Amino acid sequence: MKPFDTNEFQRLGGASSRLLSQDLGQQLLAQAPVASLTPSQLTTQFFNDLEGSWFGNKGWNIIALPSKGSTPQSQGAFRLLVLPYAETLEVRNAGAPARNRGGSVDQFIAAAEYRQRVFNKDTGEALHVENGMFMNLSELVDNSSQTQPPPEFNVARSGTIPHGDSIMLLGKPPFVDQGAPAIPDISSLPPDIGQGAPLGYLDPYLAPQPGINVGNPNATLRHDLEIQAGEGFEILETKTLVLDSAQAGGINNIPFIVQHANATRMQAVFWLEKVRNTKTGQEFDQLQYTQIIDLVFHLKFGQADPNNLITWPHVTINTMVKQ
Template sequence: MVISRATLAALKDGGRVIQAASEGDELLGPLALLPGVWKNEGGLEGRGWNMIALPFETRPGSELDYRLLLNQYNETLVFDLVDKGVPNRGLTALGVQADQSLVALDYEQVTDQIATADFPRSTVLGPTRPPGNTIHHEPGLWLNMLDQVTDGFDIARLGSVPHGDALLALGRSVPTRDGPPDIPDIIGLPLKVEQNLENPYLAPYKHFHDNLFEGLFDPVHPAELLKAANQEVEILRTTTLAVDTEVETGGIHNIPFIVKQANASALRSTFWIQELAETDDLGRPKLRLQYLQIVMLDFDSRTSGLPGRITWPHVSINTMHKVEDAPREKVQLLASR
């Protein structure tokens, strides 16, 4: 979505405004369909899946030094507050004022576990981590950069995770396309090891490949359930938001313990916002959101036989509906100051 010069000039003249986010806001550009509340409801319960390899002390004599943890979850993802006219001050090479304007959209993500398993089987899953507990919480911002764009990177995601991680991922917006998204084929196996399921070191992956988690999820091919969720669904249009921490000035910063134990070194995430042929009570296309996120974790291995750290894909996927418009609680709280 291209912002007109007149709209941009009016934004700069009007100053900075914080208000409730609303679907279709022109200034949000490619983010315009995000405002609201997205959940695993209406037949999409349990469509969130997570896989992560973690350092783990196995039984004496075992060549494994990690366990593979899988989770099935329900999610609430809220986009509720927009900050318009955020100014970044700057000058051209000739000393002429050349400020940047951007729009920031608040988000908050919470995922609640409904099933879990690991291999090798650990005691870490015990009563302190029962099904039904929260396993992830992430507040953050999506940015739409309205001008002064560098190398085409006009969208960004900033996120913070209570484990002690903060990220900046950048992306280039693309036009909305007709039809469903193209879900890529990805392999969930770690890098810098022999990627053969007969390799004894990959026994946890082979275990869940042969015995699908909850009868559905295969960590070797973790994106397949996204494709399956689109079968027999009529998708009119798809907006794609793809961001990466390994481009331009992107990156992840972690607290020392994380860096030492299982360093989160890179993130790639793609959101597919889908407008369906099915309509709501107002005749508007119903909206679905799918995402595929890969965080690369690095931790030392005693058994890989190759130099450097093994890199482990930490993969999360989900398919959700938008269930309501953005709640106004944050705006009301700000107005009461």
């Protein structure tokens, strides 16, 4: 097999340009059941379950790359990279809460550190490194020691990536469902390429790939669950966390990234599942996720404005098990 060029595996970070009403996270939050626990308790419970060592070898990376010779403002060709990967994720408690002093009101942030490592599934070559934190922003206390209502977005995730990206995603409390998650459809195709593109311009997304639904990667996550169910595994409970850089967060990129393939938004959805083997009674924790990063390059067809560029969704998915 030809050695894999690590420079072709793009960053797993970003911030977005699509309307929130059209987004995966908004769909899921609209379906969230009413919980009896407080936002702080729900978030703490999720962090406690997330803590530990995870491994998954069902990962897929789907990303469009500018072709050689093209420029960000050209109506150029692209190359679609579809890559299977394996991944380790280490999550640990960061220690005592950090205190943000705000005068009349202070904030106490409890955090969980994470360390992600991604490898080419076929060759074992290292592809991606990411370090960051999940943060519980819920605890606001005024000077009279009275607890204040939590902020609208009480969960945050920060991360740094050696491509030259730093992310900050925010979200609302995780929500809990009994049974398997209702993983919605998504599309890995750009939502708007303009008018007058060459015939078959997006055909690379239609080419069959063994093991992955390229056009709708979440169908592959659902298929993983279907295979498990057929083998006698039952999902007892699912905790869902939705994070988005467009929700008061953001992303900072080095100048090269901004110039050539800017990452403008990142969405991440985590499904933390309690699974039981119905044949043995054994239970274990499983983590599925979808991440969508908007990359911006190539002028939309029929457009002359150099700022009117195509948004290319960079999608990564995986199914992982706590070790």
